[in-house]
Amino acid sequence: MASSSSLLSEEQFLCSICLDVFTEPVSTSCGHNFCLACITKYWDSSDLCQCPLCQKKFSRKTKLRVNTTFREIIENYKLLRDTGKDESPAKPGKVHCDVCTGTKRKALKSCQVCLASYCKTHLEPHQISPAFKRHKLIDPVENLEDRICKKHDRLLELFCRTDQTCVCQFCTETDHKTHDTVPIEDECGERKAQLGKTEAEVQRIIQELLQKVKEIKLSVHLSKRDAKREIADSIKVLTALVRSIEKGQARLIEEVEEKQKAVERQAEGLIKELEQEITELKRRSTELKQLSHTDDHLQLLQSFTSVVCTPPPTKDWSEISVHRAVRRAVSQLEETLNKEMEKLPEVKLKRIQQYAVDVTLDPDTANLFLILSDNGKQVRTGDTELNLPDNPKRFDRFTVLLGKDGFSSGRFYYEVTVNGKTRWDLGVARESTDRKGDITLSPEHGVWTMMLRDGNEYTACASPQVRLSLSEKPQKVGVFVDYEEGVVSFYNVEARSHIYSFTCCIFTEKIYPFFSPCSDDSGKNAAPLVISPVNHKY
Missing domain, CATH: 2.60.120.920 (SPRY domain)
Incomplete structure (x- = not known):
């Protein structure tokens, strides 16, 4: 006879939305099963209320309840599926079996009724004995006593939305009698749906921030590119300006030296003319001295007109200058530099025209x-x-x-x-x-x-x-x-x-x-x- 595990297929226990084994399974009126969180999120994301599989439409979003019988079947299936796994001692931080003596083995499940966790071996009574069939098994957790109502010593299986706290069945008959209470599974389903929305919003914000990071990086890249271009253009302009200044300097030196030589040649000619005039004037001075000391009255009167009344052959030297030629060369260099400096706005405008x-x-x-x-x-x-x-x-x-x-x-x-x-x-x-x-x-x-x-x-x-x-x-x-x-x-x-x-x-x-x-x-x-x-x- 075939074993129970061989008759079960995992496909029978997969949610068609998340494609994983059911968690808190619920059933729609059309007979299909889904995880509570999955179907809630599916309906919240759509304006229509319909079955994802058969597309049957419902007049309104019905309040779904967890199918406890089907949930127990799924839990038993998970246990049977895991029976082939090797048992091993519980590692630090893992939940250990509360029944094992000596070496504590790793717990496979925790029982919310027994308030204990069991390894594969000690879990078998819960899988076989009818007395344990109604016990609620969950994935192994520590501190199971925290799941018991301190006041009534009963399992916390309800959630009070009024006070936002977990309560037991007795609490709803006393302190929370008029409060809005729902099964913990229902509240968890809604909270998971809210978490899904929040997670989606967080992902959206993350994408926006990543896009902003890309924009900033692109801005930095473009700024760096523009800075390099500005530096290259400025270097080109300044290099051309320096080259022009160096050429102007060389031309100035050459022109000044040439003009200085011309000045020297001009000065030499002028000096010769001046020396000739000085010689002539000295000769005239000697004649005047000799004539002033002569005792020959007739000679004095005859020579006076030619010596005194005739002006010496001299030219006007007041406007003669050899310094102005050098000054003109320097002025030409200043004019050249001014023209080169005026080109800087021209280069800037040329760059602006690219926009x-x-x-x-x-x-x-x-x-x-x-x-x-x-x-x-x-x-x-x-x-x-x-x-x-x-x-x-x-x-x-x-x-x-x-x-x-x-x-x-x-x-x-x-x-x-x-x-x-x-x-x-x-x-x-x-x-x-x-x-x-x-x-x-x-x-x-x-x-x-x-x-x-x-x-x-x-x-x-x-x-x-x-x-x-x-x-x-x-x-x-x-x-x-x-x-x-x-x-x-x-x-x-x-x-x-x-x-x-x-x-x-x-x-x-x-x-x-x-x-x-x-x-x-x-x-x-x-x-x-x-x-x-x-x-x-x-």
């Missing part, structure tokens, strides 16, 4: 007097309002419009041709900038711009406004924004020079390119603002 973006004007934001080109790259001010519907995005009082795309991080750069205009406003504005009524051009009102008035008055619209003194009138203006650093800068593109920068800006929302061609000024300001492609070959 160029394609900006297109947004017609939905354009004041009704503004006329846009079909490609959205040009805007000018017309004489009459366009017949277009108003919307919350449109500027209704001033001739202003924004770019279509906003930016909430990183760096971006664009260029606008302003040639032929006498008035304009350029810069960036935050998304929440007032579109209706008056507009105040200032950082406090979410607008960072510079403007031109009367053809030659340039102003940075800071608080207070800053009048800009420009050596060259810009025909094309570059606008650069570093969102994280809080910087908005303006450049004269053709002169390759910096105009003005807003610093320490605080951006908390999207910012958009800002344009205003202003009024046409009776035709004097009729030229359009043109968004120009960036030329990287400057």
